[in-house]
Amino acid sequence: MDISKIKLNDGQEIPAIGFGTYLIPNNGATYQAVSAALSAGYRHIDTAAAYFNEAEVGRAIRDSSVVRDQIWVTSKLWLQDYGYEAAKKGIDRSLRKLGLDNIDLYLLHQPYGDVAGAWQALVEAQKAGKIRSVGVSNMTPKYWKKLIPQFEVVPAVNQVQFNPYFQQKELRRLLFNDDVKLEAWAPLGQGNQNLMQEQTIQKLAKKYQKNAGQIILRFENQAGTIVLPKSTHIERIKSNLDIFDFKLTEDEMTEIRALDTGKGTYDPDDAANEAQLLTAINVHTND
Ligand SMILES: NC(=O)c1ccc[n+]([C@@H]2O[C@H](COP(=O)([O-])OP(=O)(O)OC[C@H]3O[C@@H](n4cnc5c(N)ncnc54)[C@H](OP(=O)(O)O)[C@@H]3O)[C@@H](O)[C@H]2O)c1
Numbered sequence: 355m356d357i358s359k360i361k362l363n364d365g366q367e368i369p370a371i372g373f374g375t376y377l378i379p380n381n382g383a384t385y386q387a388v389s390a391a392l393s394a395g396y397r398h399i400d401t402a403a404a405y406f407n408e409a410e411v412g413r414a415i416r417d418s419s420v421v422r423d424q425i426w427v428t429s430k431l432w433l434q435d436y437g438y439e440a441a442k443k444g445i446d447r448s449l450r451k452l453g454l455d456n457i458d459l460y461l462l463h464q465p466y467g468d469v470a471g472a473w474q475a476l477v478e479a480q481k482a483g484k485i486r487s488v489g490v491s492n493m494t495p496k497y498w499k500k501l502i503p504q505f506e507v508v509p510a511v512n513q514v515q516f517n518p519y520f521q522q523k524e525l526r527r528l529l530f531n532d533d534v535k536l537e538a539w540a541p542l543g544q545g546n547q548n549l550m551q552e553q554t555i556q557k558l559a560k561k562y563q564k565n566a567g568q569i570i571l572r573f574e575n576q577a578g579t580i581v582l583p584k585s586t587h588i589e590r591i592k593s594n595l596d597i598f599d600f601k602l603t604e605d606e607m608t609e610i611r612a613l614d615t616g617k618g619t620y621d622p623d624d625a626a627n628e629a630q631l632l633t634a635i636n637v638h639t640n641d
Contacts, residue, residue, distance in 0.1 A: 360580055363510055369426050370580055374400050384410035392415070392425070394588075400513075409451045431445065432444070433463070433466060441471065459487045464627070473505055487510040513582075514539065517546075519618075564600065567583070568597050571594060573610045
């Protein structure tokens with residue numbers, strides 16, 4: 355299967371669909387799921403230090419018959435590693451856990467704390483060849499306007515929640531102006547059944563002989579976003595990738611655009627997040 359690619363502002367080409375690994379445990383399940391995804395044809399895997407499964411992602415990649423340079427690997431720095439010196443160590447820890455010489459895309463997972471210092475470390479790691487592309491995540495319009503003007507290098511992507519219920523209209527305008535691509539987390543609404551059962555989605559599923567997930571992912575792909583569906587079920591792993599043999603019309607895109615509620619299930623602008631996330635997830639627990 356030939357997966358389309360999207361050109362980033364640094365010249366790199368990222369596969370337009372990636373395999374998400376959030377909440378897949380590190381008890382062999384991640385190894386199994388990523389191995390299945392690579393066999394099914396995915397060439398892009400999304401992990402993070404905060405998912406505690408980088409080691410299994412790396413092992414599945416090394417054990418697969420697909421050569422390393424055909425696989426796009428994304429990981430993310432977590433909050434305990436923010437600030438310049440800590441971030442340098444955090445990047446090296448991700449490389450070590452993944453067991454890879456370099457990471458295709460490395461993101462600042464959240465927009466809190468010493469973001470500027472952490473960003474400097476990412477940019478230097480990019481210059482040193484440890485990271486190919488650098489990006490951010492969960493940057494709302496508020497954070498984007500505040501932080502990006504301080505950055506010497508503009509991020510290649512911003513990975514945020516995006517699906518038909520939350521289409522990020524304001525953020526997308528800002529990203530478009532800065533030539534930055536949006537990566538969609540929760541592209542399937544984290545399995546939201548209301549979304550899957552929407553009349554518009556069901557009608558299009560019937561028309562194209564596809565399932566609801568495929569209609570949603572194709573909408574997001576045609577909207578120019580990079581999608582990262584997660585599943586631990588082989589049939590869904592396969593079907594979520596099988597979205598390139600049909601095309602929604604402009605009228606159908608407009609119908610799905612009308613499902614936008616303008617709100618997500620997680621608000622990075624909430625002032626309580628930073629402290630809560632720092633306490634809830636400690637990536638140094640096993641150091
Ligand atoms: N940067 C961030 O802060 C951030 C936050 C969240 C996620 N992410 C990334 O984005 C990826 C995707 O987001 P996500 O995992 O939260 O949500 P998602 O991909 O929208 O949804 C995953 C859920 O949907 C179910 N599912 C998968 N395919 C389906 C289908 N075809 N039909 C119906 N249900 C289906 C899965 O269940 P089964 O596994 O049982 O199939 C799982 O419960 C993550 O895995 C992670 O890599 C990033």
